[in-house]
Amino acid sequence: MGSSDQTQQCKGTVCVTGASGFLASWLIKHLLDDGYHVRGAVRDPENHEKAGHLWALPGASERLELVKGELLTEGSYDAAVAGCDGVFHAATAMDFVKSDPKTEMLDPAILGTVNVLRSCVKAKVKRVVLTSSSAAVRYRDDLEQPGAKSDLDESVWSSIPFCTKYQLWYSLAKILAEQEAWKFAFLHSLDLVTVMPSYVVGPCLSPQLSKTAKDVVNLLNGNSSLIFSLRIMFCISRIFSLGM
Ligand SMILES: NC(=O)c1ccc[n+]([C@@H]2O[C@H](COP(=O)([O-])OP(=O)(O)OC[C@H]3O[C@@H](n4cnc5c(N)ncnc54)[C@H](OP(=O)(O)O)[C@@H]3O)[C@@H](O)[C@H]2O)c1
Numbered sequence: 001m002g003s004s005d006q007t008q009q010c011k012g013t014v015c016v017t018g019a020s021g022f023l024a025s026w027l028i029k030h031l032l033d034d035g036y037h038v039r040g041a042v043r044d045p046e047n048h049e050k051a052g053h054l055w056a057l058p059g060a061s062e063r064l065e066l067v068k069g070e071l072l073t074e075g076s077y078d079a080a081v082a083g084c085d086g087v088f089h090a091a092t093a094m095d096f097v098k099s100d101p102k103t104e105m106l107d108p109a110i111l112g113t114v115n116v117l118r119s120c121v122k123a124k125v126k127r128v129v130l131t132s133s134s135a136a137v138r139y140r141d142d143l144e145q146p147g148a149k150s151d152l153d154e155s156v157w158s159s160i161p162f163c164t165k166y167q168l169w170y171s172l173a174k175i176l177a178e179q180e181a182w183k184f185a186f187l188h189s190l191d192l193v194t195v196m197p198s199y200v201v202g203p204c205l206s207p208q209l210s211k212t213a214k215d216v217v218n219l220l221n222g223n224s225s226l227i228f229s230l231r232i233m234f235c236i237s238r239i240f241s242l243g244m
Contacts, residue, residue, distance in 0.1 A: 010063065013037040015084045015125075017069055017077065017116055018091025020050040022210030023131060023200060027088055032059035041069030041080040041091070053206045071112025077119035084123065089116050090131045092173070094211045101169035109173035110180050117184045117192075127191040132178040134198040135171035139163055 014031060018024045019040025031038050042051050045066040054060060070076045071091055081087050093108045113130065120128050139158035142148045149156065157179070163172040178194055185192035201212050209217065 011035045012085040014086040015039045016088045017041045024090040025205040037063045071108040081123045109177040113177045121188045132194040133174040136174040
């Protein structure tokens with residue numbers, strides 16, 4: 001054990017799903033810094049290219065475990081969350097351009113979230129934190145209607161017909177996954193918290209660029225297809241007065 005670990009008491013065990021990802025890697029860093037024992041769930045714990053950077057984090061050699069977790073495999077997270085006080089569910093399919101959105105983006109988000117929550121109930125996890133997204137609340141088509149609420153809070157959702165019509169698959173995945181999560185948590189008396197980040201950019205702990213960092217690089221490089229999609233999004237949002 002390093003010297004800081006000798007004086008620091010372990011605060012408990014927490015699981016982070018999608019541990020190799022951009023946000024999850026930072027979360028794991030902070031949890032290790034704060035003295036937690038962290039169990040990171042990744043699709044392939046042996047894949048050094050994706051998860052190797054986690055072993056370089058301070059405290060990792062003493063308090064990090066990497067275990068297997070696949071969103072669409074029933075019960076896949078049972079081992080990952082067993083004995084955990086808390087679970088941060090950050091795994092999701094992030095690619096925006098998909099040939100089969102249901103299989104590749106919606107199912108992992110919706111069925112995968114319930115799969116993780118089911119394991120949490122079995123393991124009697126005290127609290128689950130789900131990374132939802134501002135995409136689950138910000139796409140509205142009702143703002144022109146009289147009395148429509150323009151503030152975004154817990155009572156507001158993005159419009160499912162709007163996201164379906166404009167093929168905003170990621171947003172649809174985040175709305176439906178969060179809604180399923182709340183239903184499941186209510187039915188099983190699970191303590192659930194959701195966080196709704198917007199567009200998170202910053203240094204990547206992984207040598208691989210995050211999806212959002214790639215977007216920024218593509219914008220700087222003048223990637224025409226990305227700029228075209230952003231223009232379309234901007235036009236749609238102007239039409240519906242979304243204030244983006
Ligand atoms: N980044 C942002 O700006 C932002 C904004 C709002 C919300 N969020 C939310 O925050 C969370 C993390 O986002 P991120 O930017 O950190 O994404 P990310 O870097 O793409 O990480 C996603 C993680 O999910 C894993 N994953 C994908 N499909 C999986 C599957 N079928 N089974 C198991 N694991 C799977 C990936 O594993 P592999 O490495 O094996 O692919 C990866 O580790 C997501 O829920 C996202 O919706 C992010």
